[in-house]
Amino acid sequence: MKFDFHDKLIVATGGAGDIGTAFATLAAARGADVVVVDIDARRAARVAEGLPREGTPIAGDLTDRGFVEDLVDTLGSRFGRVDVLVHNVGMTSSERFDERSVESIERELAVNLLSPLVLTRLAIPLLRRSSDPRVVTTVSLGGIFPLGETPIYTASKFGLRGAMLAIGLDLEAKGIKAGSVLPSAVDTRMLQEEAVDGGNSLQFQNPPQQPADVIRAMVSLLDRPRLEAYPRPGESVLTRVAMLAPNLLPRLLPLFRGQGERGMERYLRTLERRGIVRREGSRWEWVEAERV
Template identity: 35%
Template sequence: MTALVTGAAGGIGQVLTERLIGQGYRVLMLDINGESLAGCKARFGDAVTPVVCDLTDPASVEKARHEVGETVTTLEVIVNNAGFIVPGPFIAAKADAIEKQMQINLLGPLRVLNAFLPLMTTNGKVVNVISMAGILPLKDSSVYAAGKFGLRGFTISLALELRERGIKVSGIYPSSVDTQMLQMEARNGGSPLNFLAEPLRPETVVDAIMRAIREGKLEYYVPYGDGLLSRIASAFPWSIAHLLPRFEKKGLAGKQRYLAKIGKGIN
């Protein structure tokens, strides 16, 4: 069995790769960071095939497809895990930051699936790691939310398209996860609402991904309670501006604790 994982050299990606190997999969590890991929190859050995791939570049994705196609003829699992954010108010956003977020968070998964779905077997599984931001938007994350909302819509539509082929499509919606990306957010103006609760461990998200691979349900919320509250709030968009500020004080305290944990106080 073969699985493809994007963002595979990151915190969630490496934990997921290890778990997939433990379930008997050979893993195609796609990531832009060649140095980190080399470290993964040294760690996991012949169970993985590292592939340097820039999701913002259609030619790079196509090159990865041809490179993989020389040795892989079928895929059982595709996990779009890569993500990217530049937090801050939209009015101050740089054009290249807007472009990169949309390329990685929305167009990247579409490119990967457009290139690699023809290799997928009947009864295959597609898992898109989206974010609670694909359900409930936060201020200063507007471009990130746009990409994740788009990815949620795509995921639901694709699930309808692939049903007749026996391929199941799932979306994973985690709250904040303790990764390098969250650490960057904490240090650079990320929303304090990301820190209302202790950030999730990557292993917790991987648990949900593995459940999706086994079960193939459409959506998984991590934790479920956050997903339920987010869906209720998003059903009444006008309420969000009134509800979220009430939680900011608690979020700021959580953010201070998190910054102290990772070695830097609030700027």
Template identity: 40%
Template sequence: MKVAVVTGAAGAIGAAVCLRLVERGLHVFAVDVDEEGLKRLPAQVTPVRCDLTDPASYELVAAAVREGAGRCDVLVNNAGIVVTTPFEEASAQELLREQQLNLQAPMLLTRALFPLLREARGQVISVVSLGALLPLAQSPGYSASKFGLRGFLLGLAMREKETGIRISIVNPAAVDTPMLRHEAATGGSPLNFLGRPMQPGTVAEAVVGRLDRPRLETNLPASDGWLVKAAMLAPGLVRRARPVLERAARPALKRYQRRYGIS
């Protein structure tokens, strides 16, 4: 039986990924700090409760996989957070935790599982963000972490022939999750609402779809990916266009806030 490790497994996207992997017959190690959330996952998964900002957690996960299955075919790096406190007001602890979870954790967990992935000629699939292509004024630390994660994965992909490990990046636009509701309530980027937020299952389908159709990078939706790439050919123009784009997005943001009773 093939084995997958999914981080952020108790969250909306992670839970949807776990369900689809179980349906495909994989043994899933579900990694999250949320013990109650892990209990809501399918009974077939093996929960691994840990805080991925703890340096000891990476070897803990790797040991659990070695002892419980002896192999790892797929690693899904999905865990992430966003700090919406204005940069100059955010605490050092907030900013550090954002970088630890969004950037350092996927790097170091991939490193801890690398021998098993290499032996299985496995795959690393990471849920990154279109925020890895387009900087967000309200969450520059998030942008930094996602730009960095994308760079790490693209660099690792350069060694695919050498390592035998396939790399896939999935960059979703806004997804209707508790994290997006947190952003809507606390001053996150209005640009999240230029398009309609997608459902977690859409992202999960793209993640699991990479098992059958490996692809280095998938942008969701694809049209947004092309628009962002084209816009970033002239970052100065994007900076000047920001007020116009944010004004255009605010009506949709207000509708979203009303939908969830966010004041």
């Protein structure tokens, strides 16, 4: 059966990002009340106001325990329950592991791994007040396959995938269905930043998928609850097969890196045609109007 969004209370973290906005828009169009949670107050308000059914913006840092506790209290007092908790918050960095600060490592792990787990745990009482509670998490194929250029992102996604699998198994018997979506590279602001900064070239083996592709997988988890869904099933099979022999990765990765670098260059040229970036000499730079 199709999931009934009508009058459901949906909380979307990273709600002002590309994937979060796309999901919030679809949910509101189908009759849901959406809470847009984002660290950027201006963008959260803009997204909430622009939804087909106006949402509620709440701005704050999900790595701040005090904010998360206040968020849950606010949700309880204003809405009384949470029907669907959607985790979209995430970050990455193009800095190499041997050059980046310890503080940046801790920050990335806190955003990508700890914040979804802490919010899920604190929201359990509100989820239990729903007649059909769900948790949907955007993970990544980086939770299966190690991305050598971004090991902290890989660590956070490996951890998040494992944790959400275990949480899904644990909570199902308690009436809460939890599942994750594992996309490959998605054409979002974060991926654009990574391409401009010269980030992980392995993500560009194929043209990036669109947020709409991820949203379809998220909705499919609501329509047919299960532990994981893959927007591009073929890519998920390839990554899992490659992980059957991890000791071969040092020999396999150079074969893919060149293709990835060419794919990233094609993606940057696509962004240039869209008026998002421009080439200055040997470097790519943002068109400032697109950064606002």
